[in-house]
Amino acid sequence: MKKICLITLLGLLAFGTLTQAQTSPKAIPMLLMNNPWIEKELLAPSELATAIKSGAAKTPLILNIGAVEDIKGAQHIGAVSDAENLVKLRRAIADLPKNTEVVIYCGCCPFTKCPNIRPAFNELKKSGFTDIKLLNLPVNLNTNWVTKGYPLAAK
Numbered sequence: 210m211k212k213i214c215l216i217t218l219l220g221l222l223a224f225g226t227l228t229q230a231q232t233s234p235k236a237i238p239m240l241l242m243n244n245p246w247i248e249k250e251l252l253a254p255s256e257l258a259t260a261i262k263s264g265a266a267k268t269p270l271i272l273n274i275g276a277v278e279d280i281k282g283a284q285h286i287g288a289v290s291d292a293e294n295l296v297k298l299r300r301a302i303a304d305l306p307k308n309t310e311v312v313i314y315c316g317c318c319p320f321t322k323c324p325n326i327r328p329a330f331n332e333l334k335k336s337g338f339t340d341i342k343l344l345n346l347p348v349n350l351n352t353n354w355v356t357k358g359y360p361l362a363a364k
Contacts, residue, residue, distance in 0.1 A: 244320075245330045252312055252342035258359035269342065270305070274298060274329040275315030277350045281360035288317070289332070290324035298332055310340045316350025 260268050261281050271283040274294075279285050286301060287294035302311070311333060315325040326343060333341045346353040355361065 245327055245334060246341075246343050250342055251345040253345055254354050254357065254359060257312060257344060258354075258357070261360050267310075269310035269312045269340075271312045271314070272298070272301065272329070273315075274313050275317045275323075275325045275350075277316045278355070279362035280314065280344075280354065281362050283314075283362065286329075288315075288325050289329045295328060295332065298329060299336070302333065302336060302338070305338075307337045308339050310342070311338055312342045312344055314344035314346055314350070316344075316346040316354065318349055320347050 257269075257271070257280070268282060271280055273279050273283045273285045274287075274289045276288045284301060286298050289295045289298055302309075305311075313326065313329050313333070315323050315329075317323060317325065320326065330341060330343060344354075
């Protein structure tokens with residue numbers, strides 16, 4: 210009887226967690242999300258914006274792996290859920306040292322629904338990169354970057 214109650218309780222907890230409005234990968238337990246990144250690999254938008262605005266000599270390589278506006282200094286790859294753009298990502302990183310600081314972002318939609326961030330992050334890991342950051346845009350680029358006045362590429 211205890212075992213049935215425990216299983217039922219765990220099932221209800223998992224169901225309740227998954228049906229809540231989600232805005233961040235932290236909101237869903239990592240085991241249920243199957244995210245390839247860990248907490249320390251998330252980069253706060255304010256940190257990247259500060260680095261860009263300061264003109265720091267060592268700004269990370271910023272890759273737009275989605276179909277959204279380019280952040281200032283970003284290289285536009287395009288949505289890597291499209292096989293052509295995944296190949297474009299592979300070409301963009303092919304000759305880089307594996308310890309290059311790489312920041313990827315999409316921002317098309319919430320992390321829980323994004324078709325681009327996981328394939329791009331996995332590709333960088335598979336390619337041996339050791340300093341990968343995912344820009345923490347849990348809602349989207351507009352909400353977590355644009356509305357805060359952070360720098361975008363000139364049009």
